[in-house]
Amino acid sequence: MPPSDAAVLVHANPAFSLRRVGAMVLRYWYLLRGSWPRFLELAYWPTMQMILWGYINQFMATSSAWVAQGAGVLVSAVLLWDVLFRGQLGVSVSFLEEMWSRNLGHLFVSPLRPSEWVAALFGMSLIRTVIGVVPAALLAIPLFGYSLFDLGLPLAGFFANLIVFGWSLGLVIVALILRYGMGAEGLAWIVVFMLAPVSAVYYPVGVLPGWLQWVALSLPSAHVFEGMRAILFDGTMRWDHLAWAVGLNALFMGLCSAAFLYSFHQARVRGALLQTGE
């Protein structure tokens, strides 16, 4: 077939192609659907966490006035925390799949652009998070008589802010692995836990020492959990916390995207895209 026919065969080559994003989501979906242990792993941990914290919540509701005032506060906290964790892990693990299969060389000699790849990583992270967290949230209703969905519309804001923060963290981890290779792989599983104490997941920010409160309030996650408690304890929507979360997320996403792009560029300088792996 003469090369001129290729032009007929191929679609246009836009600067950002949803089709290429979809192709990459399809690639990760094929991987996921082909392995039931991967599916099980997604739902297993959030469900176990929910059950554990559900019983703690039940116990504390009878022995702690604070917990008793906010129905399901600990269950809500653990489920929303998992949105952040799964959001970050969804980006990092999909990226690691490419490293494990040494596929980056093929991907980046195709027309795929880094921005499209990142969009696919985000898309897959959303799918993985929904698969992991929604069944656990539904299971909490018959088990503990508490529905996370009772948070109403603000739940969408909390979810969006936490998953976007998870994506930012995921991008930094991708950048670090591109820079330091598979030796940095372990970061994918531990980085988010460094933020757990200062995200004030299970207690108010006010519990922290003064200087650490400033650290906490510089993270979108702490504002989300403060906002969640305001609804559960006082029945009020704290728009100020939501606004802070959105603003900080924009800042973190900008910084983390810059770190990713710099690291990707450096990978092209060092030839790391062809020589990925250990």
Add this chain to the structure above:
Amino acid sequence: MDQCAKQHAIRAENLTKRYGTARSGEVTAVDGISFTVAAGSVTGLLGGNGAGKTTTISMLLGLLLPTSGTVEVLGVDMVRHRHAALPRMNFSSPYVELPHRLTVRENLTVYGHLYGLKGVTRRVEELAEHLELTRFLERPSGGLSAGQKTRVALAKALLNRPELLLLDEPTASLDPDTADWIRTYLERYRMESGATILLASHNMLEVERLCDDVLVMRQGRIVDHGSPAGLLARYGRTSLEDVFLDIARDRANGEDARREAADAAE
């Protein structure tokens, strides 16, 4: 596209790649090479291990940024605008495998969409038939033999009917029958499509059979080039393997070799 781009599928000028820093120690993998590859030709890139072939191919693909120099592929500056050329070219290497856990069909489908093909399913099945892969389409790519994997990699490389095909050792570790099959397929593809092929190879018989032109690299430099017949005549050899050894062992222009032969005759 200017006249030069029409004549040359690839044009490299003073292309240099250094790794490391002055403090940690610099390694010059490619040292100021300049060459062109004529559109529609099959060009072989020869050289021993560490000669700079893979580094050169990586720069042609835009995967690796040169330290200095320029590289144009299909008339496109690969450092700044590689996305304009990537849909029109493709690449295959036995050292860069497709994801093992995806089936052959899934892998080819994903890449078909990445290349923006219309009628991906039809194209995948058409290529599978041409490359005798139909019965392996639903098998995980990781479970295939070396020869089958090579054919799958070639199918991926041909998905977009590339105008330029870069092949890194396309028949490495294949048995002679499978290797011959691949070479025949490449010859037919080139004849039918008019595509340009640049292939790095250690197999001199393959280069003699497929290539119109040969670039020979040693220590990051192009030390000779020409048609296989021209190189044989210039070095006074009967096989490219001997020419390769002359160059690899720095026996310039075959003088040492001829001297050795004369000494042996005496």
